[in-house]
Amino acid sequence: MNPRNPVGWFEIYVNNLPKAQKFYETVLNLKLEQLPTPDDMQGDFAMMAFPGDPYIAGSSGSLVYMKGFKAGANSTIVYFSSEDCSIEEHRVEKAGGKVFKPKMSIGQYGFISLCTDPDGNMFGIHSMK
Numbered sequence: 001m002n003p004r005n006p007v008g009w010f011e012i013y014v015n016n017l018p019k020a021q022k023f024y025e026t027v028l029n030l031k032l033e034q035l036p037t038p039d040d041m042q043g044d045f046a047m048m049a050f051p052g053d054p055y056i057a058g059s060s061g062s063l064v065y066m067k068g069f070k071a072g073a074n075s076t077i078v079y080f081s082s083e084d085c086s087i088e089e090h091r092v093e094k095a096g097g098k099v100f101k102p103k104m105s106i107g108q109y110g111f112i113s114l115c116t117d118p119d120g121n122m123f124g125i126h127s128m129k
Contacts, residue, residue, distance in 0.1 A: 010059060010078050011047075014119045017065040019096070021048045023117050024063065026095040027088050028080055035062060043067075072120030079112065079124035088125045089113040 014020035021032050032048040044067040052058065058081075082088055086103045092115045093099060100122060101114040110128040117123065 011064045013071040027091045079126045082127040085113045085125035085127040
């Protein structure tokens with residue numbers, strides 16, 4: 001059996017998809033891609049996907065707007081990989097979010113920063129330096 005990342009997908013629920021898209025694109029310096037919306041959910045559901053390849057290790061995911069599902073204050077934290085988490089951390093407040101815990105050591109496992117997006121969703125940034 002080949003070891004693989006057990007996480008296949010993640011979703012971050014947001015209240016304002018264009019605002020959240022701009023925030024994550026700015027902080028992570030990447031481009032999100034709109035995913036098709038099923039015909040019966042037009043106007044009630046939309047997704048912007050983070051870049052990723054389903055055939056390599058790691059996980060990708062998307063920002064999601066779903067009518068009736070309130071964003072923020074959840075208990076799952078997604079960690080985004082980084083060369084040096086302080087770089088993305090310095091973009092967070094300028095992009096409309098907040099730094100909850102600045103870059104800190106987690107010993108032999110590197111460093112993390114904990115931040116919140118404009119909807120109050122907490123996320124982490126991880127790096128080895």
